[in-house]
Amino acid sequence: MTPQFVLEGTVVGLAVGSIYALIAVGFAVLYKSTKILNLAHGELVLFGGYLAIALTTAAGHLPAPLAFGLGVAGTLVAAAALGFGVERAVMRPLFGQPLLSVIIVTLALGYVIRGVMVGIWSGETRTFPLVVPPVVVRVASVPVPLVGVWSAAAAAALLVLFSLFFRYTRWGVAMRAAANEQLTASALGVSLRRVFAYAWAFAAIAGAVGGILLGLWLGVNFALAAVGLKALAALILGGLDSIPGAIVGGLVVGVLETIVGGYIDAHVRLFGHPLHGFKEVTAYLVILLVLMVRPYGLFGTEHIERL
Amino acid sequence: MGAGVPLVDVVLDVRHVTLRFAGLVAVSDLSLSVRAGELLGIIGPNGAGKTSVLNCINGFYRPQAGRIRFLDRDVTRLLPHTRAALCIARTFQNIALYPHMTVLQNILSGRLVHMRSSLMGCGVYWGFGQREVLRHRERVEEIVDFLEIEAYRDARVGELPYGIQKKVELGRALAMEPRLLLLDEPMAGMTVDEKLDMARYILELREVRGLPMVLIEHDMGVVMDLCDRILAMDYGRKIAEGPPEEIQNHPDVIRAYLGEEHGLAEEVAGR
Amino acid sequence: MAYARPCGDFKTSYAQDMALLDVRLYRAGFLLLLAGLLAAPWLLGRWLFLLNDIAIFAIGATGLSLVMGFAGQISLGHAAFMAVGAYTSWFVTSELRWPFVVALPASALVAFAVGAVVGLPSLRIKGLYLAIATLAFQFLVEYLIVQTVSGMGGTPVPPMDLLGVPVDTEVRFYYLALAVWVGGAVFATNLTRTRVGLALMAVRDRDYAAQVLGVNLLYYKTLAFALGAAYAGVAGSLFAHYNRVIGAEHFSLAQSIDYVAMLVIGGLGSVWGPHLGAAFVRTLTQALKIAAPLLAASVPMLGRATTSVREVVFGAILIALLIWEPGGLATLLRKLKRYVDLWPFPH
Ligand SMILES: Nc1ncnc2c1ncn2[C@@H]1O[C@H](COP(=O)(O)OP(=O)(O)OP(=O)(O)O)[C@@H](O)[C@H]1O
């Protein structure tokens, strides 16, 4: 493993990881305020990617930046609406029901969303019309496509924006209060229903933005929904109830899969066989090891059982 | 009592136990012993370390120093479930029943330490497995009768009122056929009637079965009435030990309770 | 719970009280069900394959029910245990050329052992964290299948043969699968009402208190995983010889998640749950496989999007069912039972 290889892996991994982190934060916020593990999160990402591409293409007669801007704005509005709609129509009737039932409902919701997406736009890879020029720039002497830089920068900026939102706005504070103690929050006059609705909208928006950024870089096809699983892995690695954990988790998963995965794929041989595709497995093996040492993730609060 | 008592008489012997949590000494160089048929009370203000002592006896916490003997064995290094298999039973301050199981299942689970059927025996059932379950089931019914909870037999424990849950928890402990019973605030949060019931059960266990017990309780009236001997704790240390009358008037005990909302003196005077 | 029971049925012993089918009416109903299952080849005709499919997955789901419903440990690697059984069976019959009667128990045993090892982290890692930890195993198995045996395609599995009798028709396979299914279900049900079941439920409800009351967590948690895996292994072995070809796609994460869905839909912690859930999910899956192309063909707008029609309808039905009855089908069954118990006095 040469220093150059590590450096390249780190830069590219951090760029991808920042998008994972963004998606994972949406996941984490939803989990924190509603205690629901949303297995449809990857489909929200898919939704964002597909819709933004469709809208941008539809506005193709306008100048590219404007078309893209309109596409993104439309997608975000649609994502928020989807979030509110899901909360109202599906999650609210399930309030207080066994957690696993609710989780399976989110899974089924994912099937529905993915089915509709793929039904409309088919399973092939779709790409944005040219928004960012296809050039390669050097970051810390590592060649990275310009879109990657843009995506990562946007993800980082949004992460900062989100943390400001949770620290300083009324709804951000309310959602944090609900996350900490649902009963206290409702006693304080925070409407739990509204918090849940906002949490879903927030998750959908964060997912959609993730979809747009990944889509800009890599294009969108139905397999994109699998990043939902990566976000989940990032979240678990960081600690389910920790937002900073989700960010660190996202970055670590991004770097892990590029460096360790890339290295093993390219260089490690077992009984003479190259270990192609071990990337996926590595990330989860590392998570397993981390959990063995820290069962509540890197930053999750440990739940101490007292007798 | 005193120096002349032979050692076999001592059921439980805790020697110089110290338990620390990061930066906090929960139990400090504490020694206590429970003799056959004896009811030992442990009192002390909130956070004094009473529950921690029981947790050390159970093996739920591992003390950094000290030794614990039960009957003729040194159990200091044993795992919690192995100690339980020696028939040390326990009830918990914050009810720790199995909420999704029925009352019968909860009490039957106390019999687990006595169940011997193999995996195959359990799965095939007809024959050995069934006979074993039915035999245990009879013991469970005796306990249900003793605690007067027949009406709740098949109810899920999580849905029962608090007072009943406390009874079920005692039932589960009794199902272990304990040779030592540890009771952590069995009457906390109960109505007067329920407390009277509970006191009756405890007395009967002591008088009729001669079951050695450790009782943690904040209700001073109950402790003074029931216990043979009382150990008072504060900040993890033993501050006094002796018969109820002596503890009641012990200056250190009174001092320990003075800072409390309901001081001992007040409570004793008030009853 | 002293509600009226159908006339003349009073419990007179604990044995009767612990019996699974405590009232004559239910015993009769159960016998009817068994009779129906035995007569299924005549009743279902060419649709018998549906029941074969259900039997295989119900056996697997029974195993997961021990892990999740009774011991309370979430596993997202159940299909991987099925793979362990399937490939063991393949190895024993195809490579070692030993008969299927050896391969089936061998699959159970190998999966049991693997399950015990995979269950070890559950001692430290809990809840959703454990679910993700089991993913490592799921992906590892998928990876190994692709890298070592099957590649991206499939591995052919020899036909089955039961002590010289070839099991080469749907009907013959059906009776074999039915025997294993009923036997496995009875075994699991018996476990749940004896020592093992009590201990598993104690672990599920409050593991840290259970250990203080004599439950060996290491033993019971690994036992739960091992047992669950053994059931999956048996299901895998049957699947391998039924399908005659096995590959990574049959034991994917999606299948593992499907197992979890089956359990939740059937009802967690109920002995009927896995069977109801498997029947529901597999029937729906198969029905949509047949119906979706028809639907897509009749509505031109849907074009070639049959897979997505399937996904959408499948998802929507799951959502509707769980909103209607979050406790799953077993809860519906229980409500029905209560209704029958009270009849004709509906209080
Ligand atoms: N697992 C733990 N981790 C950290 N500190 C603990 C733990 N368990 C107990 N403590 C601390 O040890 C001290 C003694 O606690 P313990 O529960 O034994 O008190 P107690 O006498 O039973 O009090 P109470 O009357 O309120 O039940 C307390 O300060 C408590 O916060």
Ligand SMILES: [Mg+2]
């Ligand atoms: Mg206490």
